[in-house]
Amino acid sequence: MSNVISPTLPLTGTVELRTAEGWLAVCAAEELLPGRGVAALLPDGRQAALFRDRAGRLYAIGNVDPFTGAGVLSHGLLGTLQDRAYVASPLLKQRFDLADGHCLDDDSVAVASYPVRVSRS
Amino acid sequence: MAVTTAASRNTRDDTIVLIGHGMVGQRFLEALADRGVTGRARVVVLCEEPRPAYDRVHLTSYFSENASPEDLSMAEDGFMARHGIELHVGDPAVSVDRESRTVTARSGLTVVYDTLVLATGSYPFVPPVPGRDAAGCFVYRTIEDLLAIEAYARGVSSGAVVGGGLLGLEAAGALKGLGLDTHVVEFAPRLMPVQVDEGGGQALRRSVEGLGVSVHTGVGTSEITVGDDGRVSGMALSDGSVLPAGMVVFSAGVRPRDDLARACGLPVGERGGIVVDEQCRTADASVFAIGECALACDGRVYGLVAPGNEMAETAARTIAGEAGAFTGADLSTKLKLLGVDVASFGDAHGTTDGCLDVRYSDARSGVYRKLVVGADGTLLGGVLVGDVESYGVLRPLTGSVPPVAPEHLVLPAGAGAPVTLGPTALPDEAVMCSCHNVTKGAIRGAVTDHGCGTVPEVKKCTKAGTGCGSCVKVLGQLVTAELEANGVMVDKGLCPHFAQTRAELYEVVLALRISSYRDLLDGHGREGARGTDGCEVCKPAVASILASLAATVGASVHVLDGEQAALQDTNDHFLANMQKNGSYSIVPRIPGGEITPERLIVIGEVARDFGLYTKITGGQRIDLFGARVEQLPLIWTRLVDAGFESGHAYGKALRTVKSCVGQTWCRYGVQDSVRMAIDLELRYRGLRSPHKLKSAVSGCARECAEAQSKDFGVIATANGWNLYVGGNGGATPRHADLLAQDLSDAELVRLIDRFLMFYIRTAEPLERTSVWLQRIAGGLDHVRDVVVHDSLGICGELEALMAAHVAGYRDEWADTINDPERLSRFVSFVNAPDTPDPTVRFVPERGQIKPEPILLTLTETVTA
Ligand code: SRM
Ligand SMILES: Cc1cc2nc3c(=O)[nH]c(=O)nc-3n(C[C@H](O)[C@H](O)[C@H](O)COP(=O)(O)OP(=O)(O)OC[C@H]3O[C@@H](n4cnc5c(N)ncnc54)[C@H](O)[C@@H]3O)c2cc1C
Ligand code: SF4
Ligand code: FES
Numbered sequence: 013m014s015n016v017i018s019p020t021l022p023l024t025g026t027v028e029l030r031t032a033e034g035w036l037a038v039c040a041a042e043e044l045l046p047g048r049g050v051a052a053l054l055p056d057g058r059q060a061a062l063f064r065d066r067a068g069r070l071y072a073i074g075n076v077d078p079f080t081g082a083g084v085l086s087h088g089l090l091g092t093l094q095d096r097a098y099v100a101s102p103l104l105k106q107r108f109d110l111a112d113g114h115c116l117d118d119d120s121v122a123v124a125s126y127p128v129r130v131s132r133s
Numbered sequence: 134m135a136v137t138t139a140a141s142r143n144t145r146d147d148t149i150v151l152i153g154h155g156m157v158g159q160r161f162l163e164a165l166a167d168r169g170v171t172g173r174a175r176v177v178v179l180c181e182e183p184r185p186a187y188d189r190v191h192l193t194s195y196f197s198e199n200a201s202p203e204d205l206s207m208a209e210d211g212f213m214a215r216h217g218i219e220l221h222v223g224d225p226a227v228s229v230d231r232e233s234r235t236v237t238a239r240s241g242l243t244v245v246y247d248t249l250v251l252a253t254g255s256y257p258f259v260p261p262v263p264g265r266d267a268a269g270c271f272v273y274r275t276i277e278d279l280l281a282i283e284a285y286a287r288g289v290s291s292g293a294v295v296g297g298g299l300l301g302l303e304a305a306g307a308l309k310g311l312g313l314d315t316h317v318v319e320f321a322p323r324l325m326p327v328q329v330d331e332g333g334g335q336a337l338r339r340s341v342e343g344l345g346v347s348v349h350t351g352v353g354t355s356e357i358t359v360g361d362d363g364r365v366s367g368m369a370l371s372d373g374s375v376l377p378a379g380m381v382v383f384s385a386g387v388r389p390r391d392d393l394a395r396a397c398g399l400p401v402g403e404r405g406g407i408v409v410d411e412q413c414r415t416a417d418a419s420v421f422a423i424g425e426c427a428l429a430c431d432g433r434v435y436g437l438v439a440p441g442n443e444m445a446e447t448a449a450r451t452i453a454g455e456a457g458a459f460t461g462a463d464l465s466t467k468l469k470l471l472g473v474d475v476a477s478f479g480d481a482h483g484t485t486d487g488c489l490d491v492r493y494s495d496a497r498s499g500v501y502r503k504l505v506v507g508a509d510g511t512l513l514g515g516v517l518v519g520d521v522e523s524y525g526v527l528r529p530l531t532g533s534v535p536p537v538a539p540e541h542l543v544l545p546a547g548a549g550a551p552v553t554l555g556p557t558a559l560p561d562e563a564v565m566c567s568c569h570n571v572t573k574g575a576i577r578g579a580v581t582d583h584g585c586g587t588v589p590e591v592k593k594c595t596k597a598g599t600g601c602g603s604c605v606k607v608l609g610q611l612v613t614a615e616l617e618a619n620g621v622m623v624d625k626g627l628c629p630h631f632a633q634t635r636a637e638l639y640e641v642v643l644a645l646r647i648s649s650y651r652d653l654l655d656g657h658g659r660e661g662a663r664g665t666d667g668c669e670v671c672k673p674a675v676a677s678i679l680a681s682l683a684a685t686v687g688a689s690v691h692v693l694d695g696e697q698a699a700l701q702d703t704n705d706h707f708l709a710n711m712q713k714n715g716s717y718s719i720v721p722r723i724p725g726g727e728i729t730p731e732r733l734i735v736i737g738e739v740a741r742d743f744g745l746y747t748k749i750t751g752g753q754r755i756d757l758f759g760a761r762v763e764q765l766p767l768i769w770t771r772l773v774d775a776g777f778e779s780g781h782a783y784g785k786a787l788r789t790v791k792s793c794v795g796q797t798w799c800r801y802g803v804q805d806s807v808r809m810a811i812d813l814e815l816r817y818r819g820l821r822s823p824h825k826l827k828s829a830v831s832g833c834a835r836e837c838a839e840a841q842s843k844d845f846g847v848i849a850t851a852n853g854w855n856l857y858v859g860g861n862g863g864a865t866p867r868h869a870d871l872l873a874q875d876l877s878d879a880e881l882v883r884l885i886d887r888f889l890m891f892y893i894r895t896a897e898p899l900e901r902t903s904v905w906l907q908r909i910a911g912g913l914d915h916v917r918d919v920v921v922h923d924s925l926g927i928c929g930e931l932e933a934l935m936a937a938h939v940a941g942y943r944d945e946w947a948d949t950i951n952d953p954e955r956l957s958r959f960v961s962f963v964n965a966p967d968t969p970d971p972t973v974r975f976v977p978e979r980g981q982i983k984p985e986p987i988l989l990t991l992t993e994t995v996t997a
Contacts, residue, residue: 036964037964038963038964039963039964043957043963045698045699046666046699047666047667047672047699047700048698048699048706050962050963051961051962051963051970052962052963052964052965053961053962053964053965053968057971059962059970059972062963065666066651066664066665066666067664076972080713080714080715080987081714081972081987082713082714082715082972082973082987083715083961083970083972083973084703084711084715087703087706087707087711088669088703089668089669089672089673089700089702089703090666090699091666091667091668091669091670091672092665092666092667092668093629093668095665097666100668100669102702102703102704102711103711103713103715105669107669
């Protein structure tokens with residue numbers, strides 16, 4: 013399935029992310045500021061970075077910047093390039109495609125990507 | 134054949150002696166320096182002329198463009214000193230002893246060499262005609278010749294040049310420029326017989342005559358007539374006629390200066406020139422000869438600078454132990470003689486077997502073009518007179534089959550030529566600049582890989598265009614084409630989302646009172662960019678504009694409010710500087726560097742309680758490193774309670790105003806520099822700008838606060854303050870320029886207000902004041918006109934904008950810790966607010982902490 017959903021605004025409900033163990037509730041949708049990320053701690057100790065773009069689309073990728081080892085991707089700035097959203101790492105500025113985690117500046121590098129959804133409970 | 138001798142493995146004790154500091158000699162020194170040879174060997178230069186190397190090629194510009202001898206100088210300031218080269222100006226070599234390897238100069242100086250390089254150039258050939266030594270006879274080769282010609286010309290009204298070749302026409306141009314009735318006498322049936330063919334010669338002649346120069350071809354000079362006063366009175370020609378002339382310039386060719394070489398027994402050619410091999414070595418393996426004095430291995434003496442430069446490179450390479458060879462060069466030339474463009478390249482005379490030529494000639498406009506084409510369509514060479522636009526493209530195409538039929542290449546644009554061939558049609562290997570042997574690929578690389586966006590940058594990076602200058606025009610086309618291909622900078626727009634520059638966006642925001650990024654993007658962004666998320670380039674740039682103008686346009690003054698929060702760079706977002714392991718640093722403001730013991734103690738206690746690494750910064754304050762995001766509000770609560778404010782170390786904003794202790798304590802101080810530094814720091818704190826702003830105030834001219842390295846620096850005088858602007862430390866240090874002197878306190882502040890607001894208004898993102906000041910048209914003078922003399926009538930507005938900023942300032946950290954919504958952001962994990970980020974780890978060092986080194990594996994497997 014696609015890991016990008018396009019709910020209509022306004023976005024309310026709980027943001028959930030799918031890991032190997034199943035769907036994990038992360039935060040209230042309102043806590044995701046358009047253009048800014050948050051970090052989530054996963055049950056296995058990994059970290060994910062969640063984003064919401066201006067159109068309301070949600071994304072989740074690995075939070076650890078593979079170029080520095082620091083858990084910082086959620087702190088990067090979101091941008092768009094030919095309609096695809098990416099985040100620029102705040103440390104050394106490499107960009108990662110938010111839909112599939114691959115690095116736009118170095119083909120050999122990718123971070124994980126996770127399906128996300130909003131459940132309207 | 135490359136002979137390896139002691140000379141090719143130079144050591145610190147090696148001595149390299151260069152005789153002759155002309156164009157090629159200088160180039161040789163640069164090539165040595167480029168290869169680091171000047172660092173390991175002693176280099177001694179004997180220079181006969183009274184000045185170091187200058188641009189002989191542009192000698193005539195002294196007359197035509199009012200250039201001064203200094204303008205023609207070739208070695209950049211400090212070149213010799215920087216590379217430890219010993220230059221002896223006005224001290225020619227008089228003998229060489231190859232046995233003892235010594236060179237003796239006229240002054241008696243004797244130097245023992247390991248390697249000797251002869252770059253003695255040529256001397257002008259003066260035919261043995263009677264009267265040639267009379268007063269009023271000159272040659273044209275050096276600046277001294279030119280000064281003598283200029284002085285003598287004041288007393289005469291006409292002059293004649295012997296020789297209608299390249300140099301003769303240059304000399305005729307000089308005489309014409311001095312206002313003399315000018316004649317050119319050429320023995321051959323046409324002007325520039327070496328370079329152009331019959332047709333080209335005719336076109337050239339018409340153009341030259343059109344400029345009022347009398348041309349006499351097919352005649353020789355039989356005598357220089359001399360008056361009773363011993364001065365030149367005219368010239369008798371071989372056809373029996375007599376030309377009246379108050380002075381004569383001989384330009385009948387040059388001869389290699391090989392006398393030193395002859396005297397020490399080195400072989401020279403039949404018609405002169407020191408015999409060298411492919412490495413530019415003479416028969417003596419430790420002696421090289423380069424430039425116009427050398428007879429190259431192809432049996433030619435080259436009288437042009439481009440082949441000379443190649444020889445210089447070859448010799449330098451060989452001496453440095455690298456491979457290099459000079460096997461010959463083409464004789465392409467492009468000149469502007471007396472305002473007439475002339476170019477010839479390749480096999481201009483069509484001497485190749487089976488070649489054809491294609492010509493276009495328009496006698497009225499003086500345009501002549503001929504291309505020589507081989508049987509298979511290969512372009513072999515050509516002659517262009519009058520209109521040489523296409524030279525830059527045609528010369529590099531020589532040797533290949535042009536993509537367009539030759540007849541289209543000679544026709545003028547619009548006369549049935551369906552295509553104009555641009556430099557983009559050339560292959561990457563095509564040599565665009567023959568003086569420096571720079572290929573199209575290298576120029577493209579300069580643009581694409583080295584970020585050069587203008588011709589001057591490309592010139593600096595590749596040297597292309599810094600010789601004869603004939604390729605500069607085509608360089609410009611190439612740079613533009615390459616930039617366009619890269620889709621970057623020709624478009625002066627900020628990024629893929631905005632077509633405007635930062636300065637333009639600033640005007641839009643200010644004029645339309647726009648207070649949000651979205652409104653700006655949706656209303657003024659590029660067509661396809663409206664409604665998108667923008668990018669990491671435009672977001673912080675616009676955030677900075679909005680923050681600078683917040684009070685005026687009605688945007689929130691707090692950078693973490695609403696939409697603004699999503700625009701800020703990470704550092705601004707958390708009001709702290711992110712460090713390499715994801716932890717943050719904290720820099721409280723310490724205005725002017727003055728701090729009470731109580732506050733010092735608070736900083737110490739906070740650092741101790743949170744286990745932070747503590748360091749005195751280069752900016753007279755204290756940095757606390759190693760805080761986790763969730764600790765930031767706790768730390769700042771303690772600091773704010775003790776009266777500290779944000780130091781904006783994270784923002785593109787005012788950083789510090791450093792101070793020296795000044796008049797209060799220092800015996801030399803003439804003003805209270807600490808008070809002024811504190812006043813300025815408090816006035817401009819929080820001011821967002823295109824790049825960070827730094828300042829300093831020194832209490833006297835001893836300058837202990839280093840104010841001249843700051844964006845705005847203040848130095849006390851007996852009568853007030855001197856204001857310096859545009860200084861920079863950092864990567865490209867620059868001393869600040871004096872903007873105004875002896876200002877009162879109020880005048881100083883008013884001027885800084887205007888200066889800063891004008892910079893904020895017109896600078897590009899991440900452009901420090903130093904770079905901005907050098908970039909903007911008119912430079913310092915313009916800035917002074919605007920901010921001191923109010924030439925644009927905007928000073929009132931600039932002051933009002935600053936007043937609004939000062940009035941609207943609030944401490945970002947105090948505001949943040951008092952606002953639960955803003956505080957909610959300071960967590961490592963949104964789903965586990967109490968859990969610290971486990972990747973932030975520290976190890977001890979010298980009694981404090983430091984980030985734990987991270988072992989990187991660049992792959993994280995994708996789980997889904
Ligand atoms: C902490 C400090 C070094 C120190 O331990 O002393 C420092 C640290 C940093 N400097 Fe600096 N600079 C520090 C004084 C300086 C100085 C000296 C001065 O200000 O008198 C200079 C040269 C002066 C100048 O800027 O003209 C300086 C020239 C730079 C530059 C080069 C700027 C340039 O124009 O070339 C950068 C890079 C940049 O800004 O793009 C830089 C960037 C940085 C950054 C922000 C790099 C980064 O992005 O991580 C460092 C982070 C600071 C932090 O995390 O807190 N730092 N840096 C100094 C903080 C001073 C302060 O109290 O605010
Ligand atoms: C007016 C003019 C226009 C020109 N236009 C062009 C042009 O458009 N394109 C082009 O390619 N070329 C042009 N040239 C030719 C070009 O200037 C020369 O090819 C070039 O200068 C050769 O460099 P060089 O170093 O070999 O000789 P030079 O530049 O002549 O330098 C030789 C130096 O050695 C010094 N020297 C000689 N003997 C001794 C000694 N014993 N001890 C110490 N020093 C000594 C000389 O004083 C001189 O300074 C022009 C020349 C002139 C005069
Ligand atoms: S700059 Fe002058 S006043 Fe300031 S400390 Fe140095 S010597 Fe003293
Ligand atoms: S060709 Fe002479 S400077 Fe480029």
